[in-house]
Every structure is written in structure tokens, then in C-alpha cells.
Amino acid sequence: MTTATIRPTTLRRTFTQDELDAFGQASGGTGHIHTDPEYAAATPFGRPLVQGLFLLAVVERAIETALPDPAVGWAELRVVFVAPVGVGDEFRVEVAPGDAPGLVRVEAFAGSTTALVGTATTREETS
Amino acid sequence: MGRIAQDFKDAAFEDFVCGDVFHTTHHLDPAVVAEYDRLVEAPGSRATVPPWVYCTFLPMFRAMDSRMKQGSIHARQTMTVHGSAAVGATLDVEVRVAEKYERAGRRHLVLEIVFSDAERPVCTSTGTYLWGYATR
Numbered sequence: 001m002t003t004a005t006i007r008p009t010t011l012r013r014t015f016t017q018d019e020l021d022a023f024g025q026a027s028g029g030t031g032h033i034h035t036d037p038e039y040a041a042a043t044p045f046g047r048p049l050v051q052g053l054f055l056l057a058v059v060e061r062a063i064e065t066a067l068p069d070p071a072v073g074w075a076e077l078r079v080v081f082v083a084p085v086g087v088g089d090e091f092r093v094e095v096a097p098g099d100a101p102g103l104v105r106v107e108a109f110a111g112s113t114t115a116l117v118g119t120a121t122t123r124e125e126t127s
Numbered sequence: 128m129g130r131i132a133q134d135f136k137d138a139a140f141e142d143f144v145c146g147d148v149f150h151t152t153h154h155l156d157p158a159v160v161a162e163y164d165r166l167v168e169a170p171g172s173r174a175t176v177p178p179w180v181y182c183t184f185l186p187m188f189r190a191m192d193s194r195m196k197q198g199s200i201h202a203r204q205t206m207t208v209h210g211s212a213a214v215g216a217t218l219d220v221e222v223r224v225a226e227k228y229e230r231a232g233r234r235h236l237v238l239e240i241v242f243s244d245a246e247r248p249v250c251t252s253t254g255t256y257l258w259g260y261a262t263r
Binding site for chain 1: 129130131132133134135159162163166167168169177178179182183184185186187188189194197198199200201202203204205206207208261262263
């Protein structure tokens with residue numbers, strides 16, 4: 001294990017319905033809560049929610065950006081989804097060094113609301 | 128119902144038994160890898176595939192031949208990378224029902240998925256889902 005350089009990184013996305021539909025088609029995440037505004041409007045959330053795996057993909061991309069050495073990747077990623085992110089929300093991912101070598105701290109927000117928290121650990125690429 | 132056709136029938140929570148294991152394969156099609164990179168705004172031209180491309184719903188639903196109830200949403204996710212997956216590879220997928228429980232009146236389902244190439248596991252993904260949480 002190397003002591004990876006972790007560059008503080010902020011990544012912002014505002015998801016559109018077209019993007020949720022496209023991600024649903026690519027991933028199988030076509031559930032009505034993600035792809036059917038009429039259905040979603042009748043739920044307590046009132047609008048389509050971004051697929052958790054779409055959020056996670058953006059988080060993984062942010063971590064990839066935070067690890068500028070191509071010889072270092074992440075070995076484990078743990079996240080808790082705290083609050084939903086809807087179409088039109090600004091999703092902001094903040095990645096920063098954790099309090100131990102190789103530890104990455106992840107927080108993400110929908111506007112001012114915490115949407116996701118997590119940690120990652122780094123590893124050296126072996127292949 | 129819905130704007131996009133659903134390719135899998137809804138499973139019932141009762142259908143899942145802890146320890147049950149389901150299998151399928153998942154091809155890492157270069158076109159799908161490119162679509163993911165577009166959606167995630169990542170640079171293209173990859174030789175290896177990050178977990179975000181294959182730790183998804185399709186291999187899970189295909190293995191179980193069903194989908195989770197409409198309105199099920201993600202509560203937690205852990206992913207452990209064991210090795211690289213190559214663009215164009217076909218991964219073996221093993222889905223295991225790790226846990227199911229009810230807490231505060233909400234049903235939770237925990238699925239562990241191991242993705243392996245011809246030689247070894249490349250990633251283990253464990254997802255916790257709130258069953259049918261976002262429903263009308």
C-alpha cells in the first residue's frame with residue numbers, strides 16, 4: 001500500500017430527466033421512481049429521484065479525480081445514502097483526505113442537505 | 128405503466144430467502160462502457176472498467192429473473208475491488224441474499240454480488256435496499 005496523494009476535489013452535477021432515463025436504460029435502473037415523473041409526483045418525494053447507483057458512479061468519478069496518480073485506485077468504498085437527490089437538484093460531491101494514510105473522506109449534498117456520506121481506501125494497481 | 132418498459136417482473140419480499148444464490152453473466156460491452164463514461168462525464172478510451180459500470184441493476188435483476196418492488200431505494204452500498212475488469216470481458220455474477228429484516232416498520236433487503244472474470248473475483252458489491260419505500 002502506498003501513501004497516496006489525495007487531492008481535495010469538488011464535483012458538481014445537476015441531473016436531468018433525460019440523464020436519469022439514459023442511466024436507467026444502461027444500468028437497468030428504470031424503476032418508476034426514477035423514470036416516471038407522473039408516478040414520482042404521487043409519492044412523498046413529489047418528483048423523480050436520481051438512482052443511487054448513478055450518484056455512486058459520480059462519487060466514484062470524483063474519487064478517481066482526487067487520486068491523480070494513475071498507479072493508485074480505490075480498494076474499498078462504503079457509502080450511506082442519507083437523503084434523496086431529485087431531478088434538478090445540484091448534487092455536490094466533496095472528496096478529501098481522511099485522518100489516516102490512504103483514507104478518503106466523501107460527503108455529498110443536494111443543495112444544502114447532506115445526501116451521502118462515506119469513506120474509501122486506496123490501493124496500488126497491481127495489474 | 129410507466130414511460131419506460133420494465134424488463135423484469137416485480138419480486139415479492141417474501142420471495143427472498145437468506146442464503147439463496149443466483150447466477151448470471153454480464154458482458155462489459157464497449158458501447159455500454161462508453162455510455163457510462165458519457166453519463167458520468169469521465170474521459171473515455173478505457174482499457175479497464177470501473178465498478179460503476181457493472182455494479183448495477185441489470186446483472187442483479189437478470190440473475191434473480193426479477194426486480195425489486197417498484198419504489199425500492201438504496202440505503203447503503205459497499206464495494207470492494209479485488210482486481211481490474213477488462214473492456215469486452217464477460218463477468219460471472221453471483222448474487223447472494225445476505226440479509227433481510229424489518230426496522231422501524233421498513234423492510235430492508237441486503238444483496239451481496241460477486242463479479243469474477245475467468246481467473247478471479249474482481250469486485251464484491253453489497254447493497255442495502257429499502258423495500259418499496261418510495262411508493263404512491
